Amino acid sequence: MGLCGCATTKLPGVTEYNKVAGEASKEVHRALAALDKIKAATPTPSKRVVSNFSDEVTRLQVQSVTIRARAQTIQARGDAYFRDWSENLALQKDAAVRERAEHYRPELERTFADIKSASSRAGAAFRPFLEAMVRLRAELESKPNQRMSLFEIDLVRAARENGQAVLKELAFIQSDLTGASAMLAGKAAPAL
Amino acid sequence: MKAKFFAVFRAAFLMAGLLVPLAASAQWPPPPMATPNDQRNALNHMRTQLNLFQNATRTASNFGAQGAGNLDGQFQETRNVYHGFLQTLTPQQRDRGANSLAELDSGFDILGEAFTYYQNDLAAGRPANAALRDLCKLLSQGMRMWSQEFNKTCSALRVGLG
Numbered sequence: 001m002g003l004c005g006c007a008t009t010k011l012p013g014v015t016e017y018n019k020v021a022g023e024a025s026k027e028v029h030r031a032l033a034a035l036d037k038i039k040a041a042t043p044t045p046s047k048r049v050v051s052n053f054s055d056e057v058t059r060l061q062v063q064s065v066t067i068r069a070r071a072q073t074i075q076a077r078g079d080a081y082f083r084d085w086s087e088n089l090a091l092q093k094d095a096a097v098r099e100r101a102e103h104y105r106p107e108l109e110r111t112f113a114d115i116k117s118a119s120s121r122a123g124a125a126f127r128p129f130l131e132a133m134v135r136l137r138a139e140l141e142s143k144p145n146q147r148m149s150l151f152e153i154d155l156v157r158a159a160r161e162n163g164q165a166v167l168k169e170l171a172f173i174q175s176d177l178t179g180a181s182a183m184l185a186g187k188a189a190p191a192l
Numbered sequence: 193m194k195a196k197f198f199a200v201f202r203a204a205f206l207m208a209g210l211l212v213p214l215a216a217s218a219q220w221p222p223p224p225m226a227t228p229n230d231q232r233n234a235l236n237h238m239r240t241q242l243n244l245f246q247n248a249t250r251t252a253s254n255f256g257a258q259g260a261g262n263l264d265g266q267f268q269e270t271r272n273v274y275h276g277f278l279q280t281l282t283p284q285q286r287d288r289g290a291n292s293l294a295e296l297d298s299g300f301d302i303l304g305e306a307f308t309y310y311q312n313d314l315a316a317g318r319p320a321n322a323a324l325r326d327l328c329k330l331l332s333q334g335m336r337m338w339s340q341e342f343n344k345t346c347s348a349l350r351v352g353l354g
Contacts, residue, residue, distance in 0.1 A: 065334050066337065
């Protein structure tokens with residue numbers, strides 16, 4: 001739910017999405033660490049470990065709202081989303097940035113298309129990740145101090161796999177956004 | 193008989209043709225453009241509703257099984273008030289804030305999923321008080337984040353400032 005088109009940001013949209021993706025990545029790492037603690041406590045995680053895991057799942061649900069809303073909006077608005085970025089770049093006060101935005105227009109458009117795809121894949125991986133985490137929490141809390149079932153162990157595996165997939169896509173998004181920033185700042189040649 | 197039928201049919205057709213412009217002219221005129229004052233009122237209404245929602249997240253656990261239902265009602269009301277607020281934006285504001293407004297809408301969709309997770313939790317045998325506690329926490333914190341973005345968007349779009 002970040003704001004695009006903010007006049008005070010040097011590269012509206014680009015910088016802000018990079019920050020949102022970075023924060024989301026940290027949250028996913030954190031959730032995966034909590035998942036690892038459950039795995040390490042197998043076959044019978046203690047009440048405290050489950051309680052910590054439960055808190056982390058809630059935290060993930062809250063902290064991921066922004067990135068999930070972003071991914072959903074990019075999907076819903078499609079190219080119009082990035083047209084807004086392009087228009088804002090064309091209105092930049094810094095003439096050099098405006099010039100580079102125009103010069104590297106095809107590269108930027110390709111980068112925006114890549115970001116759109118990665119955002120879609122990140123959103124698609126996030127849903128099963130969160131669902132597995134939430135379901136695992138429910139299973140663990142409904143049967144405290146019991147041996148983990150095969151179903152629960154399978155949920156741990158599914159959550160881990162999907163969490164890793166989310167991280168991979170977030171890294172793609174960040175890399176593309178960093179590349180676009182460098183291109184616009186004149187710090188790097190575009191990858192053709 | 194056939195000719196009579198066609199004559200009646202033709203007359204009805206002509207009548208309909210005459211009535212269409214009348215019906216069109218009887219349509220409501222487009223709603224007047226909202227004034228900055230309308231926007232400020234809608235904004236205040238939204239902020240009041242956001243406070244009511246936060247109160248609902250604090251008190252839901254006092255209502256036991258009905259707590260989630262009360263929260264759902266407040267959530268839907270908040271969404272309705274938000275849609276009312278959107279109606280007061282000018283076409284230029286909607287255009288300029290298209291991305292952020294769409295994200296605010298997506299934010300509502302995502303927060304709304306909390307109710308599905310709550311139901312799934314209960315179905316999976318999670319203790320009801322724990323499920324409700326997390327639902328309240330998620331909605332309270334999530335809506336606070338949403339409110340921050342809402343305020344940022346309103347500032348950027350100069351809502352109520354004309």
